[in-house]
Amino acid sequence: MILSDAHRQFQAKVRGFAEKEVAPCARDLDRDGEFPWKFVKRLAELQLTAIYVPKEYGGAGLDTLHYAIAVEEIGRVCGSTGIFLAAHSSLGVFPIYYAGNEEQKQKWLIPLAKGEKIGSFGLTEPEAGSDAAATKTTAKRDGDKYILNGEKRFITSGSVADVIIVTATQDPSKGYQGISAFIVEKGTPGFTYGKDEEKLGLHGSITSELIFEDCVIPANNLLGEEGDGFKIFMETLDGGRISIGALALGIGQGALDAAVNFSKSNNKSGKPLSRSQAVQSMIAEMATDIEAARLLVYQAAALKDAGMPYVKEAAMAKYYASTVGMKAADMAIDIHGLLGITDAYPVERFIRDEKLMEIGEGTSEIQKIVIARQILGK
Amino acid sequence: MSIIKMNSEQKLIRGEIRKFATAELDPIAADIEKDCRIPPEIVKKISQMGLFGFTVPEQYGGSGLNVTTLCVALEELSKSCASLALMVAVNNCFVVRSISEFGSPQIKDKYLKRISNGSIGGYVPHTETEIAGQEFKIESDGGETFLSGRSDIALNSAAADFFVIPALHGQGVALYIVDKSESFMNSYSIRTMGMCGAGVTGVESKRAKLKEEDRLVEEAKGREAVQFLDDHARISFSSIALGLNEAALDASIKYSKERKQFGRAICEFPMVRDMLSEIKVSVERSRLLVYEAASRTDENEDYSQIARMACLTSCEGAVFSALKAIQIHGGYGYTRDYPVERHFRDAKTLQVLGGRPVDLKSKIAEEILS
Numbered sequence: 250m251i252l253s254d255a256h257r258q259f260q261a262k263v264r265g266f267a268e269k270e271v272a273p274c275a276r277d278l279d280r281d282g283e284f285p286w287k288f289v290k291r292l293a294e295l296q297l298t299a300i301y302v303p304k305e306y307g308g309a310g311l312d313t314l315h316y317a318i319a320v321e322e323i324g325r326v327c328g329s330t331g332i333f334l335a336a337h338s339s340l341g342v343f344p345i346y347y348a349g350n351e352e353q354k355q356k357w358l359i360p361l362a363k364g365e366k367i368g369s370f371g372l373t374e375p376e377a378g379s380d381a382a383a384t385k386t387t388a389k390r391d392g393d394k395y396i397l398n399g400e401k402r403f404i405t406s407g408s409v410a411d412v413i414i415v416t417a418t419q420d421p422s423k424g425y426q427g428i429s430a431f432i433v434e435k436g437t438p439g440f441t442y443g444k445d446e447e448k449l450g451l452h453g454s455i456t457s458e459l460i461f462e463d464c465v466i467p468a469n470n471l472l473g474e475e476g477d478g479f480k481i482f483m484e485t486l487d488g489g490r491i492s493i494g495a496l497a498l499g500i501g502q503g504a505l506d507a508a509v510n511f512s513k514s515n516n517k518s519g520k521p522l523s524r525s526q527a528v529q530s531m532i533a534e535m536a537t538d539i540e541a542a543r544l545l546v547y548q549a550a551a552l553k554d555a556g557m558p559y560v561k562e563a564a565m566a567k568y569y570a571s572t573v574g575m576k577a578a579d580m581a582i583d584i585h586g587l588l589g590i591t592d593a594y595p596v597e598r599f600i601r602d603e604k605l606m607e608i609g610e611g612t613s614e615i616q617k618i619v620i621a622r623q624i625l626g627k
Numbered sequence: 628m629s630i631i632k633m634n635s636e637q638k639l640i641r642g643e644i645r646k647f648a649t650a651e652l653d654p655i656a657a658d659i660e661k662d663c664r665i666p667p668e669i670v671k672k673i674s675q676m677g678l679f680g681f682t683v684p685e686q687y688g689g690s691g692l693n694v695t696t697l698c699v700a701l702e703e704l705s706k707s708c709a710s711l712a713l714m715v716a717v718n719n720c721f722v723v724r725s726i727s728e729f730g731s732p733q734i735k736d737k738y739l740k741r742i743s744n745g746s747i748g749g750y751v752p753h754t755e756t757e758i759a760g761q762e763f764k765i766e767s768d769g770g771e772t773f774l775s776g777r778s779d780i781a782l783n784s785a786a787a788d789f790f791v792i793p794a795l796h797g798q799g800v801a802l803y804i805v806d807k808s809e810s811f812m813n814s815y816s817i818r819t820m821g822m823c824g825a826g827v828t829g830v831e832s833k834r835a836k837l838k839e840e841d842r843l844v845e846e847a848k849g850r851e852a853v854q855f856l857d858d859h860a861r862i863s864f865s866s867i868a869l870g871l872n873e874a875a876l877d878a879s880i881k882y883s884k885e886r887k888q889f890g891r892a893i894c895e896f897p898m899v900r901d902m903l904s905e906i907k908v909s910v911e912r913s914r915l916l917v918y919e920a921a922s923r924t925d926e927n928e929d930y931s932q933i934a935r936m937a938c939l940t941s942c943e944g945a946v947f948s949a950l951k952a953i954q955i956h957g958g959y960g961y962t963r964d965y966p967v968e969r970h971f972r973d974a975k976t977l978q979v980l981g982g983r984p985v986d987l988k989s990k991i992a993e994e995i996l997s
Contacts, residue, residue: 280818378957380888403958449953449961449968456962514758522758527985575950582975583983586757587780590976591817600975601820604953605961612957614898 250547252318259315263322266295275327278453279598284409285330285453292334293364299342306346306354307362313488313550317495321546324499325506328602329453331499332609335492336405336454337361340610341368343488344414344430348473348481357412357432369410371401371433371459372482378403379615381416382425382479386461388417390475393468395431397439397461405609407457408442411435414485415459416478428478432470439464450601487560489610491553494546494566497606501542501574504581504599505535511585511594522584531580538573545569561623568616571606578603631918636692637699644700647676648707656708659824660969665711670786671745673711678704680743682719684727687735688743695921698866702917705870706877709973710824712870713980714747716863717782717825722748724859725791725802729843729852738789738804749787751778751830753800753853756986763794763832765801765846772839774805777831779817782980785826791843793853800849804841811835821972822980857982858931862920864981865934865941868974869913872945875952875970876906882956882965893955902951909944916940932994939987945974 252260271288278285292298300316302308309315316338324331345358345368360366377383386399397417407413413433420427433440443458472481509532512523522528545566552559578600582589589596607613633641651669659665673679681697683689697719705712726738742748753762763776774794781790789806805811814829844852883894883903893899916937923930949971953960960967978984 373958376887378888380890383888446961447963449963449971511758517755517757517759517762519759522756525756525985527989531985579946579975582979583985586754586983587752587979588758588761590820590979591779592820593779593817597820597975601972604950604971607954608957608961612954614896614954617898 250544250551256314256318259311260318260322262295263297263319266291267322267326271323271330272326275329276592276595276598278327278329279450280452280592282452284455285327285333288330289333289364289367297334298364299338299346299362301338302342302346302358302362307359312554313491314547314554317491317546317550320492320495321499321502321543324496325503327453328496328500328599329451331496332451332454332605333406335489335496336370337368339489339492340370340405340485341410341412341414344370344472344481344485345432347484348430348477352469353432353472361412366411367406367409369404369406369413370485371404371407371413371415373401373403375400375402379612381482382428384416384418384428385421386415386417387421388419388429388431390419390468391465394465395468395471397431397433397464397466399461400443401459403446404457404459406455407459408445409455413459414472415461416482418478419475425479426476428482429475430472430478430481431466432472433464433466437464437466449604450598451605486610487563488553490563490567490616491546491549491559493606493610494542494549494563494570497567497570497574497603498539498542498546500599500603500606501535501539501570501577504574504578504596504603505532505539507594507596507599508532508535508581508584528584531584535577535580539577542566542570542573561620564611564616564619564623567606567611568613568620571603571613574603574606575600631914633699637696640696641699641703643676644703647672648704652707652711656966656969657963659708659710660963663818663823664785664826665708665714665824669711670714670747673715674745674747678715679718679745679747680723680739681715682723682727683739683743687739689723689739693925694862695918695925697863698917698921701863701866702870702873705867706874708824709867709871709970709977710822712867713822713825713977714783714786716860716867717750718742718747720860720863721750721782721856722791725750725843725852725856726804728855729802731840733840734804734843741789746788747783747786749781749783749790749830751781751790751792752980753793754982754986756983763792765794765796765803765837772837773834774803774811774832774837775834777814777829779814779829780819780827780980781813781830782827783825784813784828784830790830793849796846796849799846800853801842801846802844802849802852803837804843805832805835805837808835819976821969821974821976823972854931858934859924861934861938861981862917862924862930864977865913865917865920865937868938868941868945868977868981869910869917871970871974871977872906872910872913872941872948875945875948875967876903876910878965878967878970879903879906879952879955882959899955902955906948906951909948913937913941913944932991935982935987935991938981939984939991942974942978942981943984946971946978949974
């Protein structure tokens, strides 16, 4: 896909930031499991925290394609910073932008969009993963309040977020129709945190357990109407898939970059590794796969921007980009050889980070079901 | 009837190792990962069980067991702790094997006995296709011989008190035994993705003096010797991969039966069953090649080709199975609460240590075409 001048200039700007500021810290963020606070601030300064949100609500007033490009470029050097950006923009900001009333937008969307506050999305539960509609967290209406009870798990940026969109059911017997979405602020009494997960990768990203014990929130914190929760989270995840697809693409591209760079080194016989046909074959395969993934990701974003159906394309983009990204990261390790399994080079980090892209915001298996349903009908 | 038959001794050893692993290793698996080391008392117990000197001939105080029996032990050990299995494999297949194959009677007497008494040896991999700058060189100066250089990857290096080192010497490669000393020591500049308990670190030599009597292989024959040792070690590496493959299968079967989504156990979903069956096929395919390679070695047949195929299949299979196992476990699989993310890191690390798939394939092709 040929990018417009505006998109290309934007890409160059984000790439410059990613390469100059983020890349040098990526290894340490992973090694020390440090949340990238300094980049949260810089992303806000560069107006990257809500790229597709209109300026009147604190965003950059650009489109989804700009957003996908930004996540790709950050992910190319640091998966942890990339997933922070994707989770904040797609999961924290989007539900309020999509379903919030004017008062809610003024109060929460603007500071989130400006990056003054961190947003997160509490959907997954210990017993409700792929089966997100099986939510057990309950919301009980009590006059002008709701009382939340339950537990959320695997919540990206959960324990550092200022504002979390939490799904809960008012009537478990109604299944997905009983689910509503609520805005919960950090520090609300009755809202505490369990442990942060120790993970295979994305060590600089925080993944939290959220615990609600008689957590009382004002009725005004309901997003949309009661029972809108399912619609809101499905819409949120549809868009979120574009950003995870973009992140998977970025990490895959990062692995390719590293492999190309490394293959310029000489082997013990004094010949560049790139002289080997086997290495050339792997580089060609990786580059082709990643280019195809880029087309799918950009296409899904462009369809969304054009107001056209994009659910199938977003699922395809996420599924494909994460699959080929894993393959590319694996090949990149093989090209590096013994040093590829060490943290002296970034490729082992890329494969650990990339694996989440096949799981988070809908596993590859769920993406296949989404795609098949779009093609075959329900 | 299965073509793989275990004799009573092998069954006994497998049972003992399973008992030990369940009692001593499984409870501390998470600590081993966190501390990046296996507690010395565990290593000592394994040593007392005779595993580090498993293949040392009985005349030097070892157990004198064959490669098939070693593979049985490694497979079982690897299911619980691949790092420990790797340490045992390196000691037996690189260190013991290089000494018993190439060592002078004096070297054998000295070092094999040391191993039988609980000493662990290290090995520095030497691959021509690796990048330059990661090797050792031998220089002669005034009638004395010195070793210089560094490698970021040395096997068993944290636990070893001596190393077998292939080093460039003139146009060739010579193999020497070097003791740890002030001029030959560990460097800790890197961390490996997996096998974190195995003590794979760097080693560095600042003009360590080499003793002529500690030379294992002269420079003209070193490349061939390295190839021989690599192929030999590959059989044991593939049995470790087989163990990882099985561990991923066991964890996945258990989890997919317990985990319920959409009102039923996830093992009832066709996409999960598909993954489970693929992992199982990988286990069985690997097992056939691993034990075929091991038994050819024990029967003194040519095994280099089958060893490479076993390693290629078994390691690729272990990586594949661990990734599928993580996928079956979903978000939980991505965390350290379940063993499958470790299986993946261990499997990928092992695969690269056993030889990159491209290199193995090119060697297999070379041999079938010659």
